[in-house]
Amino acid sequence: MQDAHHNTSFDPNEEDVNIKEILLKYFRFWPWFIAAVTVTVLMAFLYLKYTPTVxxxxxxxxxxxxxxxxxxxxxxxxxxxxxxxxxxxxxxxxxxxxxxxxxxxxxxxxxxxxxxxxxxxxxxxxxxxxxxxxxxxxxxxxxxxxxxxxxxxxxxxxxxxxxxxxxxxxxxxxxxxxxxxxxxxxxxxxxxxxxxxxxxxxxxxxxxxxxxxxxxxxxxxxxxxxxxxxxxxxxxxxxxxxxxEIIDKFNNDGIQDRQLVSKRTLNFIDERFIYLSEELDSIEGNKKSFKQDNNLSYIEADAGISLQKKSDSEAELFRIETQIELSNLLKKTLTNDAPYNLLPANIGLESSAINDLVSEYNQTLLEREKLLSSAGANNPTVKVLNVQIASAKANIEQTVTVYAQQLKMGLQQLQREKGRVGAQFSSLPEKEQLLRAIERQQSIKENLYLILLQKREEAAISLAVTAPSIKVVDYALTSSIPVAPKSKIILLGAIILGLLIPFGILYVIFMLDTKIHNRQEVEAIIRPIPVVAEIPFIEGGELFINPDARTTVAEAFRMLMTNINYTLPPTETQKARVVYVTSSIKGEGKTFTAINLSLAYSSLNKRVLLIGADIRNPQVHTYFQLEKDKKGLTSYLFNPSITAKDCIIKNESVQGNLHLMLGGSIPPNPASLLSNGRFGTLLKELESEYDVIVVDTAPTVLVTDTLLISKHADATVYVAKANYTDKNLLEIPKNFHDEKKLRNIVFVINNAGQSKHYSYNYNYGYGYNEDTTVKKPWYKRFLKS
Structure with missing residues (x-):
C-alpha cells in the first residue's frame, strides 16, 4: 500500500508544476512589483523633467x-x-x-x-x-x-x-x-x-x-x-x-601656413633689390666715367661670322655667369639665414633638381611648424622632421655647390672659346674691350633685376590668391532628436529596474530561506516517503471536538485519518492499530496533530486511546485542561504494580470514545524507562480494549526516546511545520526510512498556507450551513472595481 501511494505522488507534469509554482511564488508579491515600478518610473519622470536636454x-x-x-x-x-x-x-x-x-x-x-x-x-x-x-x-x-x-x-x-x-x-x-x-x-x-x-x-x-x-x-x-x-x-x-568658428580658424591657419612661403620670397627679393640697385648705379657710373675719360662714343657691332660667334659666346657666357650668381645668392642665403627659415623658391635657377629640393625643404619646414604648435618640441615626429630638415638643407647646399662647379667648368670652356674668338678682334682697341666688359656686367645686373622683379610679382599673386586649406562639406547642423536624456531608454530602464529590485530582494529572501513551505518542497526531499495530508493554518489552533463539524481542521484530519488507514498493513486480528505521531524538533505541532487525529478516529465511534509518550516535555494535558502530575505513562513504566487502567483517563466532556493516558511526572531517566520493556507490555495489555492507539512521542532529533519504542508502531506519522521546519531536518526522517529505524513513515505538513508566499485555498466545506460562496479570481474582482 505504501508503494502504491508513493507511485501516485509522481506527476508526469511535475516540472511544469514547479515552474508554475516558482512564478506564482513571485507573482503573489505583485503589489511590491507595482509599487517599485511606480516609484522608479516616477523617479525617471523627475529625472527627465529636471535634466537639461542635450x-x-x-x-x-x-x-x-x-x-x-x-x-x-x-x-x-x-x-x-x-x-x-x-x-x-x-x-x-x-x-x-x-x-x-x-x-x-x-x-x-x-x-x-x-x-x-x-x-x-x-x-x-x-x-x-x-x-x-x-x-x-x-x-x-x-x-x-x-x-x-x-x-x-x-x-x-x-x-x-x-x-x-x-x-x-x-x-x-x-x-x-x-x-x-x-x-x-x-x-x-x-x-x-x-x-x-x-x-x-x-x-x-x-x-x-x-x-x-x-x-x-x-x-x-x-x-x-x-x-x-x-x-x-x-x-x-x-x-x-x-x-x-573652429572650421574658420582651422581654414585660416592653413591659409596662413601657405602664405608664409610667399611672404618669405617677397622679403628676400625686396632685400636683394636694394643691393642690385646700388650695384647697377655703380656700374653705370663707371661706364660713364670710362667713356668720358677715353672720349668714347657708340661702338658699332662687329660684322661677319666672327662677330656673330663672339656674340653667341658672350651670350652663353652671360647665361652661365647669371646662373653662377644666382647659385651664389642661394648658397649665401643657406649660410647666413637662421635655422628653420624658409628658402626663396623659384628665383631663376635653371636646375630643376635644386628647385625641387628647395620646395621639399619648405614643405617639410611648414609641416614641422604645424606639428610643433600642437605636439611640442619633444615630440618624436618633430625630432624626425628636424633631422630631415637638416639633411635636406645639407643636400641643397651640396647640390648648389656641385651645380656651381659645373657652371664654372662650362665657364672655363667658354672663356677658352672666347679667347679664340678674341684673337680675331685683337686689332680692336683695348679700350673697346674694357667698355664691353663694363656693359656685360651692367647687362648681368639688369637681367638679374628683371628676373627677381618677375618672381616678386609671382609671389605677390600667390599671396593674394592663396587657395583654402579645407572644403566645407557641411557647416554645423544639429539633429532635432536629443542624444540625452533618452526618454524611452530611461523609462524602459526604470520599468526594468522597478521589476528587478523587488525580484532581487525576493530572490535573496527565498535563497536565504531554508524553511519548508509547501508539499512540493517536502516531497522533493523525502522521496519516497508519501505526504498523506496538509493541515491548514488556523489562528490559535482548533480541536476536532464536534464529531459532526465541517470546519477546515475537521476535514483535514478526516483526510489524514483516511490516508493513514490506507498505509496501515493488513491484519486479520482485532487488535488495536498503533499510530505514532512524532516530529524532528519541538514546536512542529506533533501533539496538536496527535490529539486531533485521535478525535478524528473517535468521531467515527472507534475506541481510541491517546498516549502522551513525550515524557520529557508532556503537553497533552494542556489541551484538555488536566493536571500534569496525574498518573500516567511514567507511573506505569516505573511501577510494575500499577496497571494500565489505573493510568487511563476517560474524558466524557470531549468525546466519549477517546481515552487519555498522560505522560505523568517527568522522570530523571526517560530513556531507561522506555527501554525496560514495559511499554510493549502496555500495548499488549490494551490492544484488545481499543481500535486505535495514538502515541504522541518525543522529537527524533533531540532525544532517542521514539527510536527506543519504534518497533511497536504500525504507522509513524511524521509532522513537519510549514515556515518552521528547516529543510535539512527532513534528511533525518529520510535516513530513518532508509535504515528502517521507524516503521511505515508517512508525512503530515502542519500550518500549510500560513505564509503569503505559499498560500493555498483550503475549503473543505460541503453544504451543511457552510459558506458556499465562490470567490472570483483576484483579477476579475480588480477589473470589476
Missing part, C-alpha cells in the same frame, strides 16, 4: 592637399591602395590643439555661460539681453565664479555667490570695483527683465581644456579625407557657433 551638432570638412608639386608615382600608389595621401591624424591633432581652440574661446568668449533660471531647471542660452565685458586678463581667475544679474531701466544689479550685490549704471557701463567685468546691454536681444539670469565665468585655461575634451573629431571612414567635427550641448546655437 543635442548633438556635427559638421563635415574635407582636407585639401597643400602640396604644390604632384608626385605622380605617389598619387598612383595612393589611388591603388585606397588610402588618403593626407595624414588625417595630424589634422585632427591641429583641430583639437590648445593653440587653435584658445583662439575659438577668445573669439566667442566661451568663458562666460549665460543661464536662465526656471521653476524646474536652469537652461543655458547663447544670446542673453546683456553681455559680459572682461576687465581682467584671460587667466586671472583660479576657479569658476557665478553671478546673478537683474536690471531695471537705469541699472544692472550683480550679486555674487556670497550674496554681495554690486550696482552698475546702464548708461555709462564703467567697470565696478570688486568685479572682473562690467555689463552692457545686448541690442540684438529683447530687454526682458522678467526672467532670472545667471552668468558662470570660468578660467580661460579650464574653458579651453573642457572644449578640447568635449569636441570630437574623427574620419568618416578609413578611406576618406573627410573629417566629422561633433559637439554635444544643451544650447544648439552655442554648439553650432563653436563648430563653425
Amino acid at each position: 543635442y548633438s551638432t556635427e559638421a563635415k570638412i574635407k582636407i585639401i592637399d597643400d602640396s604644390k608639386e604632384l608626385n605622380i608615382g605617389a598619387d598612383a600608389l595612393s589611388m591603388l591602395s585606397g588610402k588618403p595621401k593626407i595624414n588625417l591624424d595630424n589634422e585632427i591633432e591641429v583641430l583639437k590643439s590648445y593653440r587653435l581652440l584658445s583662439q575659438v574661446v577668445e573669439t566667442l568668449d566661451l568663458q562666460v555661460d549665460y543661464l536662465v533660471e526656471g521653476n524646474i531647471k536652469t537652461t543655458p542660452v547663447w544670446e542673453a539681453p546683456f553681455k559680459i565685458i572682461h576687465t581682467a586678463t584671460a587667466d586671472t581667475l583660479s576657479e569658476a565664479q557665478t553671478y546673478a544679474i537683474r536690471w531695471d531701466a537705469s541699472q544692472f544689479y550683480i550679486t555674487d555667490a556670497e550674496g554681495h550685490t554690486f550696482n552698475q549704471s546702464k548708461v555709462t557701463a564703467t567697470p565696478t570695483t570688486g568685479l572682473p567685468f562690467y555689463v552692457i546691454t545686448n541690442p540684438s536681444q529683447n530687454n526682458d527683465n522678467t526672467k532670472k539670469y545667471k552668468v558662470n565665468i570660468k578660467p580661460f585655461k579650464q574653458t579651453v581644456m573642457d572644449l578640447a575634451k568635449n569636441i570630437e573629431v574623427q574620419s568618416t571612414n578609413k578611406n576618406s579625407e573627410i573629417l566629422a567635427i561633433s559637439l554635444k550641448g544643451a544650447s544648439v546655437a552655442r554648439s553650432e557657433a563653436i563648430i563653425n
Whole structure:
C-alpha cells in the first residue's frame, strides 16, 4: 500500500508544476512589483523633467592637399591602395590643439555661460539681453565664479555667490570695483527683465581644456579625407557657433601656413633689390666715367661670322655667369639665414633638381611648424622632421655647390672659346674691350633685376590668391532628436529596474530561506516517503471536538485519518492499530496533530486511546485542561504494580470514545524507562480494549526516546511545520526510512498556507450551513472595481 501511494505522488507534469509554482511564488508579491515600478518610473519622470536636454551638432570638412608639386608615382600608389595621401591624424591633432581652440574661446568668449533660471531647471542660452565685458586678463581667475544679474531701466544689479550685490549704471557701463567685468546691454536681444539670469565665468585655461575634451573629431571612414567635427550641448546655437568658428580658424591657419612661403620670397627679393640697385648705379657710373675719360662714343657691332660667334659666346657666357650668381645668392642665403627659415623658391635657377629640393625643404619646414604648435618640441615626429630638415638643407647646399662647379667648368670652356674668338678682334682697341666688359656686367645686373622683379610679382599673386586649406562639406547642423536624456531608454530602464529590485530582494529572501513551505518542497526531499495530508493554518489552533463539524481542521484530519488507514498493513486480528505521531524538533505541532487525529478516529465511534509518550516535555494535558502530575505513562513504566487502567483517563466532556493516558511526572531517566520493556507490555495489555492507539512521542532529533519504542508502531506519522521546519531536518526522517529505524513513515505538513508566499485555498466545506460562496479570481474582482 505504501508503494502504491508513493507511485501516485509522481506527476508526469511535475516540472511544469514547479515552474508554475516558482512564478506564482513571485507573482503573489505583485503589489511590491507595482509599487517599485511606480516609484522608479516616477523617479525617471523627475529625472527627465529636471535634466537639461542635450543635442548633438556635427559638421563635415574635407582636407585639401597643400602640396604644390604632384608626385605622380605617389598619387598612383595612393589611388591603388585606397588610402588618403593626407595624414588625417595630424589634422585632427591641429583641430583639437590648445593653440587653435584658445583662439575659438577668445573669439566667442566661451568663458562666460549665460543661464536662465526656471521653476524646474536652469537652461543655458547663447544670446542673453546683456553681455559680459572682461576687465581682467584671460587667466586671472583660479576657479569658476557665478553671478546673478537683474536690471531695471537705469541699472544692472550683480550679486555674487556670497550674496554681495554690486550696482552698475546702464548708461555709462564703467567697470565696478570688486568685479572682473562690467555689463552692457545686448541690442540684438529683447530687454526682458522678467526672467532670472545667471552668468558662470570660468578660467580661460579650464574653458579651453573642457572644449578640447568635449569636441570630437574623427574620419568618416578609413578611406576618406573627410573629417566629422561633433559637439554635444544643451544650447544648439552655442554648439553650432563653436563648430563653425573652429572650421574658420582651422581654414585660416592653413591659409596662413601657405602664405608664409610667399611672404618669405617677397622679403628676400625686396632685400636683394636694394643691393642690385646700388650695384647697377655703380656700374653705370663707371661706364660713364670710362667713356668720358677715353672720349668714347657708340661702338658699332662687329660684322661677319666672327662677330656673330663672339656674340653667341658672350651670350652663353652671360647665361652661365647669371646662373653662377644666382647659385651664389642661394648658397649665401643657406649660410647666413637662421635655422628653420624658409628658402626663396623659384628665383631663376635653371636646375630643376635644386628647385625641387628647395620646395621639399619648405614643405617639410611648414609641416614641422604645424606639428610643433600642437605636439611640442619633444615630440618624436618633430625630432624626425628636424633631422630631415637638416639633411635636406645639407643636400641643397651640396647640390648648389656641385651645380656651381659645373657652371664654372662650362665657364672655363667658354672663356677658352672666347679667347679664340678674341684673337680675331685683337686689332680692336683695348679700350673697346674694357667698355664691353663694363656693359656685360651692367647687362648681368639688369637681367638679374628683371628676373627677381618677375618672381616678386609671382609671389605677390600667390599671396593674394592663396587657395583654402579645407572644403566645407557641411557647416554645423544639429539633429532635432536629443542624444540625452533618452526618454524611452530611461523609462524602459526604470520599468526594468522597478521589476528587478523587488525580484532581487525576493530572490535573496527565498535563497536565504531554508524553511519548508509547501508539499512540493517536502516531497522533493523525502522521496519516497508519501505526504498523506496538509493541515491548514488556523489562528490559535482548533480541536476536532464536534464529531459532526465541517470546519477546515475537521476535514483535514478526516483526510489524514483516511490516508493513514490506507498505509496501515493488513491484519486479520482485532487488535488495536498503533499510530505514532512524532516530529524532528519541538514546536512542529506533533501533539496538536496527535490529539486531533485521535478525535478524528473517535468521531467515527472507534475506541481510541491517546498516549502522551513525550515524557520529557508532556503537553497533552494542556489541551484538555488536566493536571500534569496525574498518573500516567511514567507511573506505569516505573511501577510494575500499577496497571494500565489505573493510568487511563476517560474524558466524557470531549468525546466519549477517546481515552487519555498522560505522560505523568517527568522522570530523571526517560530513556531507561522506555527501554525496560514495559511499554510493549502496555500495548499488549490494551490492544484488545481499543481500535486505535495514538502515541504522541518525543522529537527524533533531540532525544532517542521514539527510536527506543519504534518497533511497536504500525504507522509513524511524521509532522513537519510549514515556515518552521528547516529543510535539512527532513534528511533525518529520510535516513530513518532508509535504515528502517521507524516503521511505515508517512508525512503530515502542519500550518500549510500560513505564509503569503505559499498560500493555498483550503475549503473543505460541503453544504451543511457552510459558506458556499465562490470567490472570483483576484483579477476579475480588480477589473470589476
